[in-house]
Amino acid sequence: MEHTLRWQKSTFSDGGNGNTCVELASTPTTLHLRESDDPTTVLTTTRTPLTHLLHVIRTGSL
Incomplete structure (x- = not known):
């Protein structure tokens, strides 16, 4: 089954132009x-190593 990735931005993003954050x-x-x-x-990783x-x-x- 293929999953569409839904990206979420970090709450620590700079809030300015939004291009300096981790998703x-x-x-x-x-x-x-x-x-x-x-x-x-x-x-790409799994939960355990992260x-x-x-x-x-x-x-x-x-």
Whole structure:
């Protein structure tokens, strides 16, 4: 089954022209991340590795 990606902008976007933020879209099995100023480059991952990366960044253990 094909899913149409519905992109959501980060709440931390600058609010100006809206082109300097991270956008997220998800399907039942994957997460997709892109920058608004370069929407053709998309990082695709699953929840587990992204959760681990965010934990490492937040705790400063990177």
